[in-house]
Structure formats: C-alpha cells, structure tokens
Amino acid sequence: ETSLQLLARAARGSMRDALSILDQAIIFGKGKVEETGIHAMLGTIDQSYLYDLLEALIQKDGAKMLDIADAIEAKSLSFDSALQDLAGLFHSLALAQIAPGAISEDLPEYKQIFSLSEKFIPDDLQLFYQIALHGRADLGLAPDEYAGFTMALMRMLAFTPENSLGNIRISQSPSNTNQKKEMPSFDEKVNKSNINLEHTTHPALNVVTALSSDSCTNQSNDNWPVLVNQLKLNGMAKMLAQNCELKSLSTDNIELYLSAEHKHLLEKKYQDKIKIALNEHFGKHVHLKFYLGSITGMTPAELDNREKQAKQLQAIAAIESDPVVRELIDNFDAKLINSSIKPI
Known part of the structure; x- marks a missing residue:
C-alpha cells in the first residue's frame, strides 16, 4: 500500500502518469513493486x-x-x-x-x-x-x-x-523530551509586563539592555516591530525599518541589524528619516546605528509575512476540509488551485 501511495504522489493526480510510472516500477523491480525499489527508482527520500x-x-x-x-x-x-x-x-x-x-x-x-x-x-x-x-x-x-x-x-x-x-x-546523549516546556508565542512575549531584555546566546545578537519604566511612554517600545508601526514612516524609509532587527535599545541609543540582501536600502537619506521619526516619537534626540549582519528572522517584514502565510494556510485548510469540496475531489478527481484561495 505504501508503494502505491508513493506512485500516486509521483503522478500528482494524473492517471496516465500513474500507469506509466507503475509500468516502470514493475520493470525496475523485476516484477515486484516494493517501497525501497520505488524510492530508488524515483530518487525520493x-x-x-x-x-x-x-x-x-x-x-x-x-x-x-x-x-x-x-x-x-x-x-x-x-x-x-x-x-x-x-x-x-x-x-x-x-x-x-x-x-x-x-x-x-x-x-x-x-x-x-x-x-x-x-x-x-x-x-x-x-x-x-x-x-x-x-x-x-x-x-x-x-x-x-x-x-x-x-x-x-x-x-x-x-x-x-x-x-x-x-x-x-x-x-x-539521552534526553527527556517530557521536560520540554512549551514556548509562549511571540505575541505573548510582547505583552509581558516586564520589558527588560535579557542576555541571549545567539552569536549575531547580543542584546544587553535594561529599560527603566520611565525610559519610554509605552511598554511596547522595546519591541521593534511594534515600534515601527507607531513611527510616521513611508516609502523606502519604512521598508528599511521593516527589514531591520533590533540589536540593542536603551534610553538614548538604538542599534539595528540589516541582512546583506537588503543593504541597498541603507542609504543615508532613509536612515535620516527613521532617525527623525524616532526623535519625534520619543520626544528627544536618539542615536541610531545600523549594522550589516545575520538576523534571526524577527524583522517586522518577516513577521508580517509569517502572519499572512498562516492566514493563507488556514484558508486553504478550511477549503480542503469543506464537505462539498471533498465530495467534488473524491467523485470527480477535482483539484484545488491553492494560489486562487485568498483569506477573508
């Protein structure tokens, strides 16, 4: 049964291709259709x-x-x-x-x-x-x-x-997977009342910051994605901010990481616009520095992309699980075009 499942996947819904691949599998296996032989023939994992x-x-x-x-x-x-x-x-x-x-x-x-x-x-x-x-x-x-x-x-x-x-x-070495604690979601981390950032062990991010309660007017200001949405930015300056990741944040200094693939955004005029927006937001002069380096994927742009993909997955799953859609697929060999599905 597993062998037939592999053949069906390789055919991608085409009956003609399935029959053709089955013939090849019979020849390849010298009359036997076995899972190991199918993997070897198709080069699959x-x-x-x-x-x-x-x-x-x-x-x-x-x-x-x-x-x-x-x-x-x-x-x-x-x-x-x-x-x-x-x-x-x-x-x-x-x-x-x-x-x-x-x-x-x-x-x-x-x-x-x-x-x-x-x-x-x-x-x-x-x-x-x-x-x-x-x-x-x-x-x-x-x-x-x-x-x-x-x-x-x-x-x-x-x-x-x-x-x-x-x-x-x-x-x-042996491990006890039962001791693995469930990690809170990103949103839960953002909403914690304690806004002190702790040391992390990531080689590209060494955030050593302790914000006092009076260092900013909003407890979410130590979170760069939240802060970017609050700044009055547009165009390329906003794109630069959205593709940056926080390195460190103190009362007067902000340091950001930018991946090398977006270094074309690092023009002085866009940096200046972000700096002006930060000064207006905090009501004081803020020193801003940019660094090219590795990022962990927690930029505002990446988080927004993940949220969109999650909604897309939910929309696809909802359509795929719809009884009417399932009946059409089962009875008429219909196919869903996932690219045509858009979340509401």
Missing part, C-alpha cells in the same frame, strides 16, 4: 529519514541530525528533494494543528503526523517551513549540496524563537 530528523530537532540533537544527513548522502539521494519533502512535512504538521480533517486517514504516516504535530508549537512550524524553502533556494549558492542541506538543519536548531543555542547538544 525515505520518509523515515524525515521523521528521524524532526525527532532529533525536537531534542536539539545536532549530532544526530548530521548523522542522518550523512546517511542520505551515502545513498546518493537528492538533498533538494529532501528539503522539498521536509517542507511538505512541516506543511502537513501545520494542517494537523489547524485543520485535522484535512489530513487523509489513508496516509501511511497519518499517526506519525499527528504525534509529531503535538510536539511543535505553531510559530516553530512556520519558521522551520520558511528555513526549508530558503534552504532549497540556497543549495545552488552553497559550496556543495551537503553543506547547503546541513546549514539549513543548523538554522533550524539556531533560529528557534527560544534562541537557546546553549541547549543544543553537539554529541548524542
């Missing part, structure tokens, strides 16, 4: 690799993740396909959380999907999905595919909302 990767990610076991990458390389499997399938798995986990009915019970991995979905918070899934997509795009720029693939895995370990690089194990 054994799903067990992906589930093992996610279990290692949950445990923050970097060494185990690298071992799995080595095993994939040893079998000469495509790292591009691995990242594609990994993104697809993150999508399935997100659907399992938002619209469980959208996951077909006929899937061989049905139980594993729901078991894993309980171990991730929605914010994490959105972030890991983005990293997998960007990882595929970066494969052609990496020194080699192995380096590109493993760097994507390391980003998943490093760029978690917890920023807990210190908790990542570099050697395999």
Whole structure:
C-alpha cells in the first residue's frame, strides 16, 4: 500500500502518469513493486529519514541530525528533494494543528503526523517551513549540496524563537523530551509586563539592555516591530525599518541589524528619516546605528509575512476540509488551485 501511495504522489493526480510510472516500477523491480525499489527508482527520500530528523530537532540533537544527513548522502539521494519533502512535512504538521480533517486517514504516516504535530508549537512550524524553502533556494549558492542541506538543519536548531543555542547538544546523549516546556508565542512575549531584555546566546545578537519604566511612554517600545508601526514612516524609509532587527535599545541609543540582501536600502537619506521619526516619537534626540549582519528572522517584514502565510494556510485548510469540496475531489478527481484561495 505504501508503494502505491508513493506512485500516486509521483503522478500528482494524473492517471496516465500513474500507469506509466507503475509500468516502470514493475520493470525496475523485476516484477515486484516494493517501497525501497520505488524510492530508488524515483530518487525520493525515505520518509523515515524525515521523521528521524524532526525527532532529533525536537531534542536539539545536532549530532544526530548530521548523522542522518550523512546517511542520505551515502545513498546518493537528492538533498533538494529532501528539503522539498521536509517542507511538505512541516506543511502537513501545520494542517494537523489547524485543520485535522484535512489530513487523509489513508496516509501511511497519518499517526506519525499527528504525534509529531503535538510536539511543535505553531510559530516553530512556520519558521522551520520558511528555513526549508530558503534552504532549497540556497543549495545552488552553497559550496556543495551537503553543506547547503546541513546549514539549513543548523538554522533550524539556531533560529528557534527560544534562541537557546546553549541547549543544543553537539554529541548524542539521552534526553527527556517530557521536560520540554512549551514556548509562549511571540505575541505573548510582547505583552509581558516586564520589558527588560535579557542576555541571549545567539552569536549575531547580543542584546544587553535594561529599560527603566520611565525610559519610554509605552511598554511596547522595546519591541521593534511594534515600534515601527507607531513611527510616521513611508516609502523606502519604512521598508528599511521593516527589514531591520533590533540589536540593542536603551534610553538614548538604538542599534539595528540589516541582512546583506537588503543593504541597498541603507542609504543615508532613509536612515535620516527613521532617525527623525524616532526623535519625534520619543520626544528627544536618539542615536541610531545600523549594522550589516545575520538576523534571526524577527524583522517586522518577516513577521508580517509569517502572519499572512498562516492566514493563507488556514484558508486553504478550511477549503480542503469543506464537505462539498471533498465530495467534488473524491467523485470527480477535482483539484484545488491553492494560489486562487485568498483569506477573508
């Protein structure tokens, strides 16, 4: 049954392609249609690799993740396909959380999907999905595919909302996953009454700030995405602010990180407009500095993009789980064009 599921996925809904691939599989397997043979013929990734990767990610076991990458390389499997399938798995986990009915019970991995979905918070899934997509795009720029693939895995370990690089194990050791605390969502962090920023262990962000209660008029001002929305900015200056990430914030100084891909926005006139807007907002002179460097993905632009994607996923899940739509798909082999679905 699993072999037939693999053939059906490869055919992508086309009966003609399915029959053609089935004929090839029979020839390739010398009369036998088996899962290992199908994977070898199609060059696809054994799903067990992906589930093992996610279990290692949950445990923050970097060494185990690298071992799995080595095993994939040893079998000469495509790292591009691995990242594609990994993104697809993150999508399935997100659907399992938002619209469980959208996951077909006929899937061989049905139980594993729901078991894993309980171990991730929605914010994490959105972030890991983005990293997998960007990882595929970066494969052609990496020194080699192995380096590109493993760097994507390391980003998943490093760029978690917890920023807990210190908790990542570099050697395999037993772990107790029951002790893993659920991480509050980003919005919950913003709304906490204590606005003191703590030291983080991320190498690119060393935020050492303690804002006093009278340093600003709004407790959300230490949060850059919230602050950007409050500033009177437009055009390229606003775009620059939206693509920056907070490095440090004190009563008179603000330091921001900007990724190299957006360095074209770093013109003095746009910096000056942001500085003027900050002076007007705080009612005093503020020193503003920009740095080019790595970011964790918590820029206003990226957070807005994640929110839009989450709404899009919810809209797709709602349509896919609609009884009338399901009946059309089952009875008439209809297909949903996801790009045509827009959230209300």
